[in-house]
Structure formats: structure tokens, C-alpha cells
Amino acid sequence: MAVDFDVLVIGAGPGGYVTAIRAAQLGLKTAIVEREALGGVCLNWGCIPTKALLKSGEVYETLDHLADYGLSVEKRGFDFAKVVARSRKVAAQLNAGVGYLMKKHKIEVIEGDARLEKGEGAPKAIIALKAGGERTVQAKNVILATGARARTIPAAGLEPDGERVWTYREAMTPKAAPKSLVVIGSGAIGIEFASFYRALGADVTVVEALPRILPVEDEEVSAAAKKAFERRGLKFRVPANVKSLTKSKTGVAIEIDVGGKAETLEAEVAIVAVGIVGNVENLGLEALGVKIDKTHVVTDKHGGVGVAGLYAIGDVAGPPWLAHKASHEGIHCVEHIAGQTPVNVDSPIPGCTYANPQVASVGLTEAQAKAEGREIKVGRFPFKVNGKAIASSETEGFVKTIFDGKTGALIGAHMIGAEVTEMIQGFVLAMTLEATEAELQATVFAHPTMSEAMHEASLDAYGKVLHL
Numbered sequence: 001m002a003v004d005f006d007v008l009v010i011g012a013g014p015g016g017y018v019t020a021i022r023a024a025q026l027g028l029k030t031a032i033v034e035r036e037a038l039g040g041v042c043l044n045w046g047c048i049p050t051k052a053l054l055k056s057g058e059v060y061e062t063l064d065h066l067a068d069y070g071l072s073v074e075k076r077g078f079d080f081a082k083v084v085a086r087s088r089k090v091a092a093q094l095n096a097g098v099g100y101l102m103k104k105h106k107i108e109v110i111e112g113d114a115r116l117e118k119g120e121g122a123p124k125a126i127i128a129l130k131a132g133g134e135r136t137v138q139a140k141n142v143i144l145a146t147g148a149r150a151r152t153i154p155a156a157g158l159e160p161d162g163e164r165v166w167t168y169r170e171a172m173t174p175k176a177a178p179k180s181l182v183v184i185g186s187g188a189i190g191i192e193f194a195s196f197y198r199a200l201g202a203d204v205t206v207v208e209a210l211p212r213i214l215p216v217e218d219e220e221v222s223a224a225a226k227k228a229f230e231r232r233g234l235k236f237r238v239p240a241n242v243k244s245l246t247k248s249k250t251g252v253a254i255e256i257d258v259g260g261k262a263e264t265l266e267a268e269v270a271i272v273a274v275g276i277v278g279n280v281e282n283l284g285l286e287a288l289g290v291k292i293d294k295t296h297v298v299t300d301k302h303g304g305v306g307v308a309g310l311y312a313i314g315d316v317a318g319p320p321w322l323a324h325k326a327s328h329e330g331i332h333c334v335e336h337i338a339g340q341t342p343v344n345v346d347s348p349i350p351g352c353t354y355a356n357p358q359v360a361s362v363g364l365t366e367a368q369a370k371a372e373g374r375e376i377k378v379g380r381f382p383f384k385v386n387g388k389a390i391a392s393s394e395t396e397g398f399v400k401t402i403f404d405g406k407t408g409a410l411i412g413a414h415m416i417g418a419e420v421t422e423m424i425q426g427f428v429l430a431m432t433l434e435a436t437e438a439e440l441q442a443t444v445f446a447h448p449t450m451s452e453a454m455h456e457a458s459l460d461a462y463g464k465v466l467h468l
Helices: 016-025 040-045 047-069 080-104 168-172 188-199 219-231 323-337 366-371 387-392 420-432 437-442 452-460
Strands: 005-010 030-034 108-117 124-129 134-144 148-150 180-184 203-207 235-237 241-247 252-258 261-267 269-272 276-278 310-312 351-353 358-363 376-382 398-404 410-417
Touching: 005 016, 005 323, 016 030, 016 080, 016 323, 040 047, 040 080, 040 168, 047 080, 047 168, 047 188, 108 134, 134 323, 168 188, 180 188, 180 252, 180 261, 188 203, 188 219, 188 269, 188 351, 203 261, 219 235, 219 358, 219 366, 219 398, 219 410, 252 269, 351 420, 358 420, 366 376, 366 398, 366 410, 376 452, 387 452, 398 452, 410 420, 410 452, 420 452, 437 452
Parallel strands: 005 030, 005 134, 030 108, 134 310, 180 203, 180 269, 203 235
Antiparallel strands: 108 124, 124 134, 148 276, 241 252, 252 261, 351 358, 358 410, 376 398, 398 410
16 A cells, blocks of 8 residues: 555644644645544634633623722623634634644645554554545554543533533533533633633632642642632632532532532532543554553653554643643654654643633642652742732732752742733743753843742742842
């Protein structure tokens, strides 16, 4: 069988389509298979449209505080259908943008569902085409970028029905805004939806099985976030285990166990945000001998899966389940295939939660650094004494830095407050360049900016803080 492409990418999310673009840039004849929509879950049903919703919620919530700025408005309100429509319009615009990029780089887009079989060298793909029929494609290299989907727990009733029980997908396009809801899971997805619906006035309770919300974040940030969210009216049951969920025509009843005590939560809707599972089914992976661990493909440092010519990147290849991590892995993988020295796959990966207030972090938490036996220096600086934050009435939150006490290397940074998801990149770049405390302290930060808190937190770790 003739070889059709140098690289065939299966899945056109932010991992897959970026990988395909980089392959084309490297002169490799490339095709990409997508069964749904270019941009994948992230662009169409995740990262991007949720930020559009969150922005609407943020603006609406700000109207409650106009007096802080010497302003007033006679009446406020929202048209929920238009809020959702704006979110969908944003997703559609970016979906079209990905389509343009595929044409620009002469990447063939094959619309359909692929499964793999043993081929000549790399596995061949048999694609059930959307338009009908099948197409068999043989490539020199196949890269799986099939992503993941929301985890559900049918045994406990945590199975989406589109009416009373939602995942992130249903939560983005309801016909009306619920007046009450329970969010099960307090990771980034759960907290973002809780924040959005609370901003529109819903009664929201978040249930988390682990001892604290945003459990992957530094403990200080998690605690500060919980207090900040509670001030906005969010309610929490932590730690609490969901025992069962039952539905009625008017809502849901959720039985939970909180410290050995039974409790029933009632609401119009429940959002299930208890993690994700990799899309590994019906791809023919088992027959090829691909190792799968807890729904995720096991890979080496280049994305190889132990089968000649087959690779996996992004969510299907395991945590952290982040779009930018998927893109980064994909670029590394295809540069490795092309025989180049690839980008460093171990570069620090930031994490962001776009709630109100925002949370952002990179590197080790304080607890993780101590668990590794490191001698550390920790700095903190609150936004309440930052000039720009005071002028903007955005004084909630702080910046926390963690340095290796022996080398001075920045090994962790954690932030909560307004627009920290934009500021975290400064610390990511510093860690990528292996900056030390001396270099961060010598960096000139523009005044007045919120980012000055980053400088002060770096100074504070070494007893040199200026404005506190």
C-alpha cells in the first residue's frame, strides 16, 4: 500500500491542529482527522466559550459595585439567550480560524471517525467518513490527539441527561439560567461554572470529596479562594462524598455524606465536574498492543507508545489535562519525528482557573517542595497594598513565590486575584529560563501595575520587600 502522508493526526483539538501546523511547517505532508469540529472540545465546548460566559458574568457582577467607581445605573438585567449566543459566536469564529489555518498550511482535513489497524510500518487508519463510506489512509507516522471527555458516575446517578444533570457541555447551552444548582467537583471546570452562574444570581453549592477546593493548588491559595468565593455567596460542602442523585420533574436531590453525617441538597440542576476520561475506545489500540492506564495512553518522553510510527499527545496521554500542554507536547513530538532537536517537553506548565477571583500557578506548591526535602524560601505580597489594585478596586488576593534555598532558583509561583491568569506567564518564562531570585529582583516592573506584586513577592522571600 502506498504511503499517503508523512504525518496523520487523529483529533483536531489544540493538541492536534497545532501539531499538524508544525508538521506542515517542517515540510511533512500532513492530514488531520476530526469527527466533530475543528478546534475540539477546548475551542468549541471548553476553554474559549466558557471564558466568553465568564466575561459576561464578570461584567454583570461588576454592575453591583459601580458605586465604588463613582458610577450608577438605573436598572440592570441580562438576556440569557444572548449571553449563550455570544459564547457560541466566539467559538464559531475560532473554529473558522482553525479551518483557515488548515488551508493556509495545505493540511488535508478528513471529516470522520478513525480506527487503527496494523499497517506497513505505522498503523493504517480506516476512517468512517461523515459524508458516508470509508477511506483507508497509510501514513509514515500517526499521532493520536483524541482528547478526553467528562467523567461520569452512573452508579451514583451522575450521568448527564441534558435536562437535570449536566456536564460542561450542557452547562454552556441551557435554554434558561437555573435559579439553583449543585456543582459536583471543585477543580477548575467546576469552580468556573459555579462562579459564572453565581454571578448571574443563582444559588450555588459546590461539593468536593477531597479536603479542600481547587485541590491541585497551593493550600494557601485554596483557602483564600474558598473565602473569596464564599463572600460572593457560593456555598461549599468539603469534604463530602456523593452517595446518590435522584431526579424529578422540577430538579435533583443529592444525598451526600459530610464527615459521617447524611445531608440532602436540592436544586434545579446538577453539574458533574469530577474529572475526565481519555478517548481511547474504538481506536483499535488494544489489538495493536498499546498500553492503556486508567483510560490514558502510556507514552515515552517523545509521545511514542511502543508501536512503530504511533504516538499520542495531549489529554489522551494523561495529565495535566490542559490545552497548552497538549500543544506543547504535539510540537515536541512532531519535531522529534522530523529529526530535529525538539522543544523541551519538561518546560513548566502553568495552570489557570478563570473564576472571580482568578487563580494561576506554576511549579511546585509549598507542600510539594517540602515533601521533596528541599530547603525553601517563600515570599508573599498582597494586592491590598498594590497601587494599581487599589486604584482599580481589585485588592483581593496575593502573589506567593517559592525559591530553592540553596540555588536561588524559582521553583513555584502561586497567585489569586484579578487577571493573575495573564500575569502568571512572567513566572513561567522565568522558570523556563531558570531564573534565580537575583535575576527576578533585578527585573524592572512597570509602575503602576498589578505585576509589581510579583516583584515584591520575590523580594519578600529574601527579606527585601519594599511596600509592606
